[in-house]
Amino acid sequence: MCGIVGLFLKDKELEKQLGQLLSSMLATMCDRGPDSAGFAVYGAPQDGRAKITVQAADPDAAFAGLDSALAKRIGADVAMHRKTTHAVLSLPADRAVAARDALRADHPAVRVMGVGDVIEIYKEVGYPTDVVQRFGLAGMTGTHGIGHTRMATESAVTTLGAHPFSTGADQCLVHNGSLSNHNNLRRDMVREGMRFETENDSEVAAAYLTAQMDKGLSLGAALEKSLDDLDGFYTFVVGTKTGFGVLRDPIACKPAVLAETDQYVAFGSEYRALVNLPGIEAARVWEPEPATVYFWER
Known part of the structure; x- marks a missing residue:
């Protein structure tokens, strides 16, 4: 329905x-x-920045150090704002594709919900x-x-x-x-x-x-x-x-x-x-x- x-x-x-x-x-x-x-x-765009909304079944484990690990992997600063089982990663827009690839390769417990300049996606059971x-x-x-x-x-x-x-x-x-x-x-x-x-x-x-x-x-x-x-x-x-x-x-x-x-x-x-x-x-x-x-x- x-x-x-x-x-x-x-x-x-x-x-x-x-x-x-x-x-x-x-x-x-x-x-x-x-x-x-x-x-x-x-929401409102931030000049030169992109957002990646991620989710994890065990966010305490999956999100621990995620921002610093991802920043090192893509060679750019990454900020993370967590909301319960989700988090929004903010990073330079020209590194968004590399960041998504790195998440898939290095962090299998983390699921990407959405990527873009302004979008944030939240969903749960x-x-x-x-x-x-x-x-x-x-x-x-x-x-x-x-x-x-x-x-x-x-x-x-x-x-x-x-x-x-x-x-x-x-x-x-x-x-x-x-x-x-x-x-x-x-x-x-x-x-x-x-x-x-x-x-x-x-x-x-x-x-x-x-x-x-x-x-x-x-x-x-x-x-x-x-x-x-x-x-x-x-x-x-x-x-x-x-x-x-x-x-x-x-x-x-x-x-x-x-x-x-x-x-x-x-x-x-x-x-x-x-x-x-x-x-x-x-x-x-x-x-x-x-x-x-x-x-x-x-």
């Missing part, structure tokens, strides 16, 4: 409230996905309100964010199986539904050099969009192309460094609602996820059409 929320801010005055608003939206989706939850927040409180979402700021509550129907309840999935810099996806051709797509992308961490079909969808954008397509164009290449029933909400996109499959059997004001664009699996947003009573509210790309960019 699963629940999805997303909030793309147009008004800079709301950026300090992003986490508070997004956490309230996620709380309404608990009964759609009580198994696990996750969210991505797009547990009731969504507990996950949100654990990572302090309500206190986070930023320009946009997406979140997901999961009811696992096709794979185990694990941290790696939770959403969002991120397979490209500052890009992530949350998904409600099921793809029928994801195994074939995964094999094709593996041959092209893409690496996968799970058997989840949603990771395949995220990787597909990354591959298309790596070929020069915009997020909107990549979503358009996915209508031809992805088979199944699905609702996608996707975030990039500057963009926010929504797509439903041609049948559109999964519930979805969009709302737009001069201050924001908001998405929820159900309208109740949007009711506490400022000015919602004056918003343009509609059900997104099947097989239609909705895309906003700053």
Whole structure:
């Protein structure tokens, strides 16, 4: 079943409230996905710096000395800010690829959740309100964010199986539904050099969009192309460094609602996820059409 929320801010005055608003939206989706939850927040960039969000099952052991070991390995300064089972590593942007490779090679107990200039991703097994409180979402700021509550129907309840999935810099996806051709797509992308961490079909969808954008397509164009290449029933909400996109499959059997004001664009699996947003009573509210790309960019 699963629940999805997303909030793309147009008004800079709301950026300090992003986490508070997004956490309230996620709380309404608990009964759609009580198994696990996750969210991505797009914050302010730091000149010349990149972020790598990592997670570990035993963070006390895995994160001990991680920043200094990684700094020595890549020949650059690394700062680490830990949040329970996750940590955000800050490092020079031109060393981000080397750092990710070093993490995979030298620290197998550490899992990379996301990489980019502004994105941070947090996800864990547990009731969504507990996950949100654990990572302090309500206190986070930023320009946009997406979140997901999961009811696992096709794979185990694990941290790696939770959403969002991120397979490209500052890009992530949350998904409600099921793809029928994801195994074939995964094999094709593996041959092209893409690496996968799970058997989840949603990771395949995220990787597909990354591959298309790596070929020069915009997020909107990549979503358009996915209508031809992805088979199944699905609702996608996707975030990039500057963009926010929504797509439903041609049948559109999964519930979805969009709302737009001069201050924001908001998405929820159900309208109740949007009711506490400022000015919602004056918003343009509609059900997104099947097989239609909705895309906003700053």
